[in-house]
Amino acid sequence: MVENEENAPPSKLQPAAQEKKMHRVHSFQWRWSNQGFITVTCDKDGTVERSLNTSVQFKKLAKKFKDKELVIIREGKAISSHFPCVLLKNKERLTVKFVKAVGNPKKPSRAPERGCRTKTSCELVTFHVLAKGGKNIVKIMENPALKDKHEITVFAYKGEKVKQALRKDGRFQKAIFKKNCALFHRSTEVKTELSSLVDDLDGETYQIILLDKSNPPDSQPGSLDDAYVVANETESQSESGNGSVQKNEPDLNGNVEPEKTLQEMPCSKKTQDLLSSQFTHCVKNLKTQARRLSRIQNLLRVEFGQNDQMCREVKTMKKLMDLSSSVCQVRVNGRPVGSGFLLFFRYVLTNFHVINDIYKKGRFVGKVSVHFSYESIEQTGGGFDVEDVVGFEYCLDVSGHDWALLRLSADETLPAGLLKHFGFLPQRGGICIIGHPEGGVKKIDPCLIVPLPNRNMVVERHYGKNQTHVQWITSAFFEGVKRSVEQNTLTYESCFYFGSSGSPVFDVDCNAVAMHTGGYVYPGKNGENRSVIEFGQSLSDIMELLIIQLVEKEKLDVLKEYLACSYTQHQTIMEGVKKLVESRNLSAFKKDASSLEDMDESLKLFFNFISLKEEPVPMEIE
Template sequence: MEQKLEQIDKTVEVEEPHPTHSFVWCFQGKFTSFTCDKARTVEDSLKRSPRFGGIAKKYKDKELVVLRDGKAISSHFPCSLIKDERLTVKYVKAVDKTNQPGRGSGPPCRKGSPDDLVMFHVLTKGGKDIVQIMRNPELRKVVQEMTVYAYKGEKVKQALRRDGRFLNIVFKKNCGLSHIVTEVDSEMSDLVDHLDGTTYKIILLNKCLPESQQSSLEDDNKISNVSKGFDHDENQNASQQPTTTVSVNDAPERKTKPAPELFFLDMPESEKLQRKLFLQFKHLMKGKESVARLSSIQNRLRVDYGKSAETCREVRTMKKLMGLSDSVCQVRVNGSPLGSGFLLFGNFVLTNGHVVEDLNKENIGLYVHKLTVHFSFESLDQVETGQEFVVEEVAGSEYCSEQMHDWALLRLRANLKLPDCLLTQFGYCPQSNGVCIIGHPDGGMKKIDPCFVIPPDKRIQAVEKDFYKNKGHVQLVTPQFFEGVAESVQRHAQVVMYNTCFYSGSSGSPVFDDQCRVVAMHSAGYKYPGARGETRSVIEFGYRLSDIMERIIIQLVERRRWDVLKAYLACSFEHQQNVMINVRKLVQSRNITAFTDVISGSEARNDESLKKFFAFFSQTEDPAPMDTE
């Protein structure tokens, strides 16, 4: 037994190599950089700095608080999760510094890559009947949220125990996590895998549940010794706590008879069953009241989406988006708002085809009606005084809802200085993560809405979630409407889908990813009237900018709009070569003869940029990058 403990101690002391990474830490406005190439905790990494050593000695009677992105992380937080970031070091009054389970040195208790870890965030203030949840209440004075790390495959309770900053009442009572936006609950026995990147509040699930029954629901046998070290009462002496960090796999088996367990297993083909239950929902739930809380089984059968506290939240990201928002405009006809748009290249604004459809149908539309765009409508007093740019023509457009083509290119009269074009910020659509939409919803002032991209394999769950959530409020919409939406979102997998509050008037708004690249154009949603006549929407979508650019180029060539094509070629951007290659593949696969006839002809060969353009499409293999300058 002693040999085994010695072996464990040696394992703990070994610093596990990992890829080199750097971060900056700040104390009282002074910044210090640190580069790490070993697997350590964040406190151990800081201790290697002589400057931090002097600070720690000065504040030895206080408790260390490390902030990452404004949230407090534990001192044993794995440093491998901190890459090219800035940490803020603070000290707060220590309630009982000799009994702080969250402190300690040494590498994390498990070996593995950062991919094996998840991070979720917890508010430092609990819900009703369990407001006080922190061992040190001073922490609430400096931070509202804290970050908890966990290993994939372990339970919520294990992660919170290891963290060490929570009162024991959190584990003694029947507590759980409640998503701060969707209010969907996660129990202590749930796995942590789906919590990554989300924010929760600790709540009391059922205060009437007897304490003996609460303990029977816990899977204490599988909690690591690290977690057990944090399970003592606050008044217990620290010397009685175990000092050796042991991995979960090395934890000795308990000899006592395990308490009876209540657990749930994932059902085979649960998603298929879920869709079937959804179609029968009207009949199964007829005459019944909606359930206030979802059971843990229901939680396993659905995925929830909502606003994230992390989405486009960094100040540097928001500052850059604010600068790019200068290129977003409101489209008006005779002074009345029609939709939104943005300067794409040169003096051409991109918006949705349905925004100008009626004007485009009329042969004299722009002669009778005044079509303008306004880039500076950001407050009510700018309605009349803001600069307006007159639209001279609709240089190109497509609007076919069945084929999901919906764009229009507006040429502006370039008599005033224009903002920067956004084609230089071109990017490809992410399958997940956050995006930001900037536009003029409801014909009002320019606004920004951060939201999440819903990947294709999760869209059905998003539709079902909206149906479950709003069933009691829907007056005039039948379940068949939601069934139609579910079928449509599956059929149109090529568009970008998300949940946003941008409805009428926001069509044509640019959609930015978390790197501030324009990846799509916001276009429409599946709307229905609410109980009070307000507009609701199940899910919203935008067309990928890459698809729109390919359609624009093909139409410009087919219609021989060399002036517009030259303006496009004059705007160089990072992925222009990839766009051109995709256009060529599209022309070849669909045998677009009108395009190839123009290429094989001798039109517009006097212009150098057009010569290079035609030469590119005449080649049969992928050439070197085309120089458009």
């Protein structure tokens, strides 16, 4: 009697069947060129290409471009055709392209099926690699067409080595495996050797760099077996040489010899532990010998990478040079104390802490002057006296505000104000600071914004580099910096320290977006000033607070001069002021009709705009 399939005893294939049932049913969408998206549903383990082949439209495209190489774009990054579909989020969108193939298109090396099917999505990691390598190893992609993709995504199994993951990906040139290369994290400046495990790389972005010209080091113990990589390379050579894969031929009785599989050697654990201990000791000695050389190489490599991102076009630098005429040095009794810049008409913006020691009870107790033309040590004179302080705020503990608007007593011609070049804070990218660091001549410093997620990494990097030689700077200092930088609106790494407070900060479009305010300074190894991270205040926040102060202190003459300045973002600033007035319910802005009669037309429009109430729109109810 033949048993039916439901009553059959468990077979050797049952675990695989159970794993197949455990695979979640999900769908993703794909498109080619600018055509509409097509939905594909996946109900079993496999690759993205296998799932795409269930689509009739994709099969037509693949047949049409059979001599080209398939490129799959996911979130702006290129993934491999054998990328596991289980890593795709439900309803995720992909774009497929076909590019010119290099040589004979061949499938990338992969782990044996028995190694892949036993892995679940939680045991997979993905990391991203820039399509261009570092110095002396820029060309890393096998297909030059992939260099146009800024990043590519690589998947790996936990326990694999970086080298295995890159080899298995199949898109990298073999040269990177024959040289001593590493993955370089550009934010943390940490290097990961190709012999390291991939377990901690999930979600991070790296650049492949060349450490030196020596042979690559051996692998770390405890990683997945390398045998399947060697086997696939041998298979690949066989394919390229003969054009087909040799398979076991049946004997005279029609039986096929089963394929040989690799098995663990008996009693190999003790040998493995011994080799692991000897290898760790050997690597430690090698690192000690090459430490001095590698530090110099790292320094040069990091500096080059940063400068590459901070390059400016000539026309941008010319414009910044023109705008630098509005930047000045602030002096107290002839001694330089900070920087500043002309905001509008005869009003200079700087930090209040620059004049804090000389401004007592609403007046100066010494002479304060600003100098716009101090660009070489031979230049003397040419300064303008400061008449008074129009408005200021100095609340470091609460809001972090630190600004002051100075009125000049100058009657002669002044540079153009930077208010016409006002802009809002960028989230990332390059910036330029122009000021007088260390009380010297006017300088410019191109640097990079440190985004909010990377601020703590910068602090930890400084602590890791300096904790050995600065014994009295404890970890509590750096922990305090971590908490403090979270409230600052703009952070960056600059070489502008003392004397540069009050300098304007420009974005890539030469818009004045912030005012350089300070940093977290500590002494370096040789006694020089070092700073963990620097910060600036948003110019838009300062403008809104300044306007409110001008009204509250009844300095309407200054407000009138401000309103006479026309700039692109004026209306946006006015809307921000209005929201602050309404949230604080400020009575100084409530003007009756009689008080408005004698005012200038621009002031009337200003107060009418602030006092205008927006009526709520009633909901339509059926």
